[in-house]
Amino acid sequence: MHLPTHWRLASWLALLCGLSTPAIAQTRHPVISRVEIMFSVVSHYSHISDRVNFYNSHGVPRGNTNYAVPHLVYDPIVTLYNPYNTPLTMTRSRIKIWDPPIGFAFKKNDAHLRDDFAEDKFHGLARFQIQGESDPTARKTFTLSLSEQRSTGQPGGNITLQPGESRTFYPWVETNWTWGQETAGGLTYRSFFDWSRDSDFTNRDPRTGNLFGTETISRGYFNYPDFRAGFQTDGLSLASGRPQASRYDFEIARNWTGNWVGMKFTDIFSVRVKPMRTNPTNGADFQVDLLKGQVQDTTRDGVKAFPMDLANIIDHTDQSAISRRFRVGQILQTPTDSTIGGKSPFASLIMIAKASALRGNHFYTTPATPASDLYELHFAETMDFSQDVVVSPGDIPVGGPVITGYSRIGDKLYIDFSGQANRFGISNWKVRGTDSLEDGFRDDLGSVTTVMAGMSASGIYKAIIDISGRGDRYFVRIEE
Numbered sequence: 138m139h140l141p142t143h144w145r146l147a148s149w150l151a152l153l154c155g156l157s158t159p160a161i162a163q164t165r166h167p168v169i170s171r172v173e174i175m176f177s178v179v180s181h182y183s184h185i186s187d188r189v190n191f192y193n194s195h196g197v198p199r200g201n202t203n204y205a206v207p208h209l210v211y212d213p214i215v216t217l218y219n220p221y222n223t224p225l226t227m228t229r230s231r232i233k234i235w236d237p238p239i240g241f242a243f244k245k246n247d248a249h250l251r252d253d254f255a256e257d258k259f260h261g262l263a264r265f266q267i268q269g270e271s272d273p274t275a276r277k278t279f280t281l282s283l284s285e286q287r288s289t290g291q292p293g294g295n296i297t298l299q300p301g302e303s304r305t306f307y308p309w310v311e312t313n314w315t316w317g318q319e320t321a322g323g324l325t326y327r328s329f330f331d332w333s334r335d336s337d338f339t340n341r342d343p344r345t346g347n348l349f350g351t352e353t354i355s356r357g358y359f360n361y362p363d364f365r366a367g368f369q370t371d372g373l374s375l376a377s378g379r380p381q382a383s384r385y386d387f388e389i390a391r392n393w394t395g396n397w398v399g400m401k402f403t404d405i406f407s408v409r410v411k412p413m414r415t416n417p418t419n420g421a422d423f424q425v426d427l428l429k430g431q432v433q434d435t436t437r438d439g440v441k442a443f444p445m446d447l448a449n450i451i452d453h454t455d456q457s458a459i460s461r462r463f464r465v466g467q468i469l470q471t472p473t474d475s476t477i478g479g480k481s482p483f484a485s486l487i488m489i490a491k492a493s494a495l496r497g498n499h500f501y502t503t504p505a506t507p508a509s510d511l512y513e514l515h516f517a518e519t520m521d522f523s524q525d526v527v528v529s530p531g532d533i534p535v536g537g538p539v540i541t542g543y544s545r546i547g548d549k550l551y552i553d554f555s556g557q558a559n560r561f562g563i564s565n566w567k568v569r570g571t572d573s574l575e576d577g578f579r580d581d582l583g584s585v586t587t588v589m590a591g592m593s594a595s596g597i598y599k600a601i602i603d604i605s606g607r608g609d610r611y612f613v614r615i616e617e
Contacts, residue, residue, distance in 0.1 A: 166440055167225055168500050170303060170490045170592045171216035172425050173526065174237050175519060177367065177482040178408060180205035180468045183399060184320045192399060197387045204399040205465050207406045209241065209265060210367040210480060213279050213339075215353065216305045218490075218591055219298035220498045222544055222551040222599075226297045230283040231350055231428035233435055236276055236416035237262055238423045238447050239486050239516075243373045244407040245398055248382035250374040259458075261415030265370045268334045270396060271377070274417040280340040280428075280435065281306070282350035292345065292352040300551060301589030301599030309352040310363040311344070317472030319366070331368045339368055348433050364522050365477050371397040402466030410484045411458035412450050412516045422447040423514065425488060441501060443508040445488065450514040451531070459484050459518050482519040488512050491530045495597045496541045496555055527594050533558050534596040538566065538615045548605035554615060558596030567616040568600060572607065578614045 183189050183201055192201040215232050219225040240259025242249070249255040262277040269275030283306045285294035292309050308329075319327045328351075331338045342352045356362045374383060376396040384394060400406060414422050421444030428438040461483045470478025494500065494511040515528045534555040542553040556566070568586045569578035582602055591597035604611055 165221060165225060166427060166501055167217040167227070167230060167298060168220055168490065168495070168498070169215065169232065169425060169427055169443070170218040170495065170595070171214075171305075172232070172234065172488040173214040174234070174239070174486045175212045175214060175482055175526070176239070176410065176484045176486075177210045177212070177364075177480050177519075177522075178207055178406065178463055178468055179210055179367075179369065179470050179478065179480040180207045180400070180406070180465050181316050181371075181470060182206075182472065183397075184317075184472065185324070188399070191391075191393060195387055195391055195393075197385070204401060205469050206371050206397050206399055207243070207373060207463075207465060207468070208369040208371045209243075209262075209373060209408075210369040211237075211262065212308065212364060212367045213281060213353075214305060214307055214362075215281060215283065216303055216592060217283070217296075217298060218303045218495070219300060220495070220553075220591070222300050222546055222549075224297055224299055226295055227430070228284075228295055229293075229349065229430040230296060231430035231438065232279075232281045232283065232353075233350075233426040233428060234279040234281075235420075235424040235426070236278070236422070237486055238412055238415055238450075238514075239484070240411055240413040240415065241265070242409045244405075245383045245400055246405050249380060250383050250398060252378070252380055255380075259409070259411060259413055261413070263334075263415065265372045266334045267332060267372050267376060267396060270372060270375055275334075276416065278340060280350035281308075281353040282342070282347050282430070283353045283355075286354045292354050296355075299589070300601060301553075301591055303590070303592045304355045305362075306353045306355045307362045307364075308366070308368070309342075309354045310366045313475075314366055315473055315475055316470055320472070329366045329368050330370075332370045332372050349430060362522075364480065365475070367480070374398050400465045402464070402469070404465050405462050406465050406468070407460070407462045408483060409458045409460045412447055412452060412486070412514075414447060421445055423488070441505070443488075443512060445508055445512060445514055447514070449509070450516055452516050459516075477522065480522075482522055485515075485517050485519045485526045487515040487517060487526065487528050489515060489528055489530050490592070490595070492532045492534055492555060492595050492597060495591055495595060496553070529558055529594040529596075533594070537617055538598075540615075545604075548603060550600075550602040550604050550613065552600040552602070552613070552615065554598050554600065555596050556598065557617070558594050559590065565617075566598065566600070568602060568613060569616065570602075570604075570607070570611060570613045572611050574612060578612070582613070 242254035263275035468479035538556040568582040570580040585603040
């Protein structure tokens with residue numbers, strides 16, 4: 138066996154079908170190819186009886202349904218990738234996210250909701266839970282238990298990633314979920330109203346009793362992700378020390394206050410958001426961990442931690458902070474609304490794998506590769522739920538295909554290559570073959586080839602070619 142003398146990597150590949158690359162010993166875990174936290178706003182009617190009674194009796198105008206409370210919403214989204222040439226099956230995968238490095242500031246019309254906001258000081262997610270509102274050391278984590286949805290609609294099914302396959306996971310939302318269902322238990326909430334640190338909703342799931350994390354399932358290629366719910370909090374002001382300018386005269390007259398803010402439908406709710414360190418310790422600015430999913434204690438369940446530094450974050454290009462304004466009535470989701478209602482996204486934090494790291498599969502090597510060589514952080518404005526935020530790594534490949542690895546397993550030929558990225562993860566590569574270089578590449582192998590896009594917009598591909606019955610010497614070419 139020998140390589141053809143005119144071997145070219147840049148634009149085509151000629152392979153002897155019996156050839157294979159040497160195996161590299163490596164622990165088989167999925168690659169976390171992308172982590173996104175999407176931030177949005179929504180408003181709801183007050184649902185607690187004393188608040189409802191107050192606006193019914195003393196509002197100007199009277200009536201609870203003339204007022205809505207803005208909520209900050211945060212949806213974690215994780216994409217896993219199988220770089221191997223054999224399927225990867227797991228009973229669950231488990232991800233922990235530490236200290237999202239994003240700060241917020243809010244206004245009701247022209248009034249800042251916290252005095253710090255008036256001084257251009259931003260607060261991280263942990264500061265919007267009631268226990269952390271005045272605590273600069275407060276921290277926020279997410280622990281996600283990833284599985285597939287069973288035929289019953291419940292999570293917990295095994296995950297199988299085919300060679301080269303990527304799959305994206307979102308928090309599980311029950312088909313009958315509404316805000317009314319979420320809040321039907323009085324002060325005992327179902328799974329997403331994350332106003333209290335004691336509920337620990339982003340690290341466990343009371344719906345199924347899962348202590349390994351929030352139930353998180355994948356979406357099929359043609360299934361739109363369910364963004365109706367989302368972790369959210371209404372504690373955007375302060376329980377103690379709310380600025381008086383943020384209160385109506387009828388609220389001041391009756392000493393009515395709180396860290397939640399009732400607003401008329403015509404009022405303007407403003408949000409400013411920017412990257413910032415929210416971790417008060419000397420650790421990483423941001424960290425994502427891959428866990429084994431074997432024991433509940435995350436300190437004993439770790440596979441690999443990926444700590445990130447904000448120094449090289451790729452910012453929003455036009456300004457240091459993203460600013461958006463929303464009319465409160467336009468972002469309303471009523472208690473019985475089974476749709477997304479007025480929930481509106483405005484920004485995303487994205488940790489994305491570098492193309493060079495995906496090509497080399499450096500994620501679990503020994504010695505460990507620094508996380509900064511594996512991932513980069515992006516901060517992007519988000520306008521719509523109808524499509525994913527498209528972000529490509531800075532080292533995205535361009536031009537024709539470049540072969541990075543190949544092997545034969547039985548009658549299947551696996552070719553790893555990089556090339557021009559498609560934002561939707563669609564591949565238009567053509568694969569042709571021949572048993573005689575002198576006769577040219579006459580065989581169209583499209584019907585026996587699957588080209589997997591390792592991750593949308595990264596330009597990483599795996600071609601899987603059935604070469605059964607084509608002899609011991611067969612040549613393959615990949616074309617644009």
